[in-house]
Amino acid sequence: MHQLEQKPVALVTGGAQGIGFGIAEHLLTQGWHVAIADINPSSSTAAQAALAQFRESFRVMRCDVSQEKDVERCVRSVLEQFGQLDGLVNNAGIANPHSGPVEALTLADWNRWIATNLTGGFLMAKHTVPHLRQTKGAIVNIASTRALQSEPDSEAYAASKGGLVALTHALAVSLGPDIRVNCISPGWIDVSAQQHPSQAANLSPSDQQQHPVGRVGQAQDVAELVNFLLSEAAGFVTGQNFVVDGGMTRKMIYAT
Ligand code: NAI
Numbered sequence: 247m248h249q250l251e252q253k254p255v256a257l258v259t260g261g262a263q264g265i266g267f268g269i270a271e272h273l274l275t276q277g278w279h280v281a282i283a284d285i286n287p288s289s290s291t292a293a294q295a296a297l298a299q300f301r302e303s304f305r306v307m308r309c310d311v312s313q314e315k316d317v318e319r320c321v322r323s324v325l326e327q328f329g330q331l332d333g334l335v336n337n338a339g340i341a342n343p344h345s346g347p348v349e350a351l352t353l354a355d356w357n358r359w360i361a362t363n364l365t366g367g368f369l370m371a372k373h374t375v376p377h378l379r380q381t382k383g384a385i386v387n388i389a390s391t392r393a394l395q396s397e398p399d400s401e402a403y404a405a406s407k408g409g410l411v412a413l414t415h416a417l418a419v420s421l422g423p424d425i426r427v428n429c430i431s432p433g434w435i436d437v438s439a440q441q442h443p444s445q446a447a448n449l450s451p452s453d454q455q456q457h458p459v460g461r462v463g464q465a466q467d468v469a470e471l472v473n474f475l476l477s478e479a480a481g482f483v484t485g486q487n488f489v490v491d492g493g494m495t496r497k498m499i500y501a502t
Contacts, residue, residue, distance in 0.1 A: 253303070254381075255279040255328040256476065257321070259311050259370060260338030263290035264437040265388065268465020269335055269472050274300045276473050281324045283309035283317075283370075284338065292440055311338045311366030314373075321373045331377040333476040336367040336410070337388040343403035356402045363406035364413065371417055371427075378425045384476045385427040387414050388468070391491050393431055407431070411487045418485030426484040428475045433491025435463040458493030 256273050260266040261282030267290060270280045274296065280303065282293070287306045297304055305327055309320040324331055340362050345351050367387050378385065392400060393407035414429035421427060434457075438447040447462075454461045467490055474480055475488075489495055 253277055253279050254332035254476075255281070255324065255330055256333035256335060257281050257283060257324050257331060257370075257374065258335040258337055259283045259309070259366065260285075261335075262287050262293045262306065263441050264341065265432065265435055265440070265465045265468050266335070266337040267293055267296075267440045268437070269337060269469045270304075271296055272466060272469035272473060273333075273476075274303055278333070279303045279328050281305040281307060281320075281328065283307050283311065283320045285310045290441060311336075311370060312361035314369050317366075317369040317373050321370075321377070325377060330381055331374055332381045332383040334370055334374045334378065334383070334385045335388065335472055335476075336370055336385065338366055339363045339388070339406075340403070343390070343392055343397070343400040345402040346399050348399070348401050351402060359402035359406045360409070363403070364409040367410055367413055371413075375421060375425065379421075382424055384425060384480070385417065385421075386472050386475050387411075387427070387429040389414075389429050389431045389487065391431050391433045391489060391495050393487075394489070394495060414487060415485040422484060426475075426480065428480070428483060428485070429487040430468055430471055430475070431487055431489045431491070432468050433457075433463060433489070433494045435465060435468060437465055440465050456494070456497075457491075458497065461492065463490065463492055 256278050258270045261270040262284035287308045309316045387410050389410040390407040392404045393411045418427040436447045
């Protein structure tokens with residue numbers, strides 16, 4: 247086993263791009279070792295650049311979080327490479343919420359959303375818990391404000407994220423006091439910088455101004471909270487769902 251200098255170690259799923267990459271990058275700057283597990287590990291040039299910058303502290307693994315064998319192999323590999331695990335961030339997801347009219351939603355498509363967005367979180371928790379117990383670690387699940395409210399034709403996504411919120415409090419009660427488990431439900435997060443850094447986001451003034459805070463969210467907004475929830479500073483916080491949406495779900499909206 248290759249034991250590196252004793253920094254905390256986090257496993258971030260779906261970390262090759264988007265919010266997951268933002269979380270991975272932020273944790274690296276905060277002194278963590280980070281392994282990312284992604285079904286498409288080479289999807290972003292940002293991750294490749296980080297790999298070069300944080301060479302000793304950063305690992306990228308191919309893993310489909312909905313496949314138990316992949317998850318087992320990935321967790322084993324993190325332990326072999328870093329010797330311990332202190333934090334799990336279940337971020338991997340099919341981020342497109344639109345599954346079409348429910349009458350036309352195939353069982354296969356329903357199962358695809360649930361398998362990645364919900365079962366993936368269960369499998370990762372199942373296989374990391376023995377290691378997180380040893381370090382008194384923490385888990386953060388990335389759900390969505392769509393666990394709480396909906397647009398039409400988003401049943402599979404909404405159900406998967408609602409399930410993740412419920413999985414969070416169930417795990418928190420089962421795994422305490424050794425392991426804390428929390429959830430973050432982001433609203434609209436612009437991930438263009440973590441997907442295609444050369445292409446600026448095409449956001450209108452109204453996209454920004456409709457948010458009570460005056461802007462659309464960034465991956466960093468989620469990453470800051472992940473870092474806090476994984477840290478000992480959050481030692482009295484478990485089983486919770488934190489909404490990070492610039493206040494959108496607090497606005498009363500009736501068509502005029
Ligand atoms: P994204 O599509 O940019 O990133 C998702 C990542 O997950 C990709 O790297 C993808 O390859 C990976 N992934 C997909 N299926 C996987 C699987 N089976 N196994 C392993 N990795 C897999 O999406 P984004 O926007 O960064 O979303 C990240 C998470 O945040 C998702 O769970 C999404 O539902 C959630 N979220 C995103 C919001 C947003 O506005 N961007 C809002 C609320 C929640």
